[in-house]
Amino acid sequence: MAGHVTVPEEMDAWVVARPGPIASGPLERVRLPVPRPGPGEVLVEVEACAVCRTDLHLAEGDLPPRRPRTVPGHEVVGRVAARGPDTxxxxxxxxxxxxxxxxxxxxxxxxxxxxxxLCPYSAYTGWDADGGYARYLTVPEDYAYRLPGDGAAEKLAPLLCAGIIGYRALLRSELPRGGRLGVYGFGASAHLTAQIAIAQGATVHVLTRSAKARELALELGAASAGGAADAPPEPLDAAILFAPAGELVPVALEALDRGGTLAVAGIHLSDVPVLDYRRHLFQERTLRSVTANTRADGRAFLEIAAACPPKVTTVPYPFGAADRALADLAADRVEGAAVLRM
Incomplete structure (x- = not known):
């Protein structure tokens, strides 16, 4: 391996052994060989990996596994430990x-x-290839982002998905300058996206079932914070649905002003109830999905975050408690973003 540095032969990792309800213990801690980077790839020694709701969907089987015993995790901060050929x-x-x-x-x-x-041949970290619930992982170097060398890994990790996909959802919502944005659900991604919108001059109304999340939203500058099914205090120009709850789609659509757009940010959503055309879609309201992100989205968001750093609220977990982190996420016991620290 070009640029080789000494790495161990084996590593600790977590794999999705038996997809199912989180209480059934779908994650298993194992020993695996340290992967070797192929052409154009680098080996990354993991410093921290944030815990995403997509990891939970994979563990519970909502997101069908694409390979057996995959190592989840796709919000990874680390350092290049070795380089493969042609890097x-x-x-x-x-x-x-x-x-x-x-x-x-x-x-x-x-x-x-x-x-x-939207590439039909796209592949994803922690789904098509082993991810960051491990001491090492490989990645094509063209898909890795350079990060500041002195930033706290725990605070940087949530930016890699929660931040980037939230930024993409904000773009998809077509929020006008100085507009009124509704944020449904207030976890890792939403608490970062709301701060970006507020910094850009938006009025943000947060709607979420968690009382602690509502408190955090107000601390971060939201104009109001109510229950998930509540009506916001004023009509919305745009809304983003972060909660994987299809029953909130008609709620959010009805809260939109004429010409407003609802962007659904999750990779998984429970069934959407029947919509009433006049109540939910007429007057040129728009319903949009959000599918992954481009690398341009990632670079743009990281530049914004570097220029105007958001307050990243995290709950740290030791590497050995990855299963507990997912269980806490499933039970809404995480305020902000859960992060595994190596």
Missing amino acids: VRLAAGERVGVAWLRSTCGRCRHCLRGAEN
Whole structure:
């Protein structure tokens, strides 16, 4: 391996052994060989990995596994430990972030028009390839983000998915400058996205079932914070649904002003009830999904976060407590973002 540094032969990792309810123990701690980077790939020694609701969907089987015994995790901060053949961009020892989007074909009509997030041949960290619930992982160097060398890994990790996908959802919501944004659900992604919107001059109303999350929303500058099914205090120009609750789609649509847009940010959503055309969609209201992100989204968001750092609220867990972190996430016991620290 070019740029080789000494790494162990084996590592600790967590795998999704038996997808099912989190109480059934779908995660299993194991010993695995340390992966070797292939052409154009780097080996990353993990410093921290944030815990995403997508990891929970994978563990519980809402997101069908694409390979057996996958190591989840796609909000990774670490350092390049070794380089595979034909790597030219990253050097050993560099601080990098590894996110959800792992590779795309670069040749299909979607990639060629700048929509690589829609590439039918795309692959994802912690789903198609082993992720960051491990001491090491590999990533194509073109899909790794350079990160500040002196930032706290625990605070940087949630930016790699919660931050990036929230930023993409904000773009998809087409919030006008100085507009009124509704945020449904207030976990890791929402608490970062709300801060970006507020910094850009938006009025943000948070709707979530968690009393502690409502308190955090007000501390971070939200204009109001109510229950998930409550009506906001004024009509919304745009809304983002972060909660994986399909029953909130008509609630959010009805809260929109004429011409407003609802962006659904999750990769998984429970069934959406029947919509009433006049109440929920008429007057040119728009309902949109959000599918992954492009690398351009990632770079743009990280630049914004560097220029105007959001307050990243985290709950740290030791590496050996990954199963407990997912259980806490499932039970809404996490305020902000859960992060595994190595």
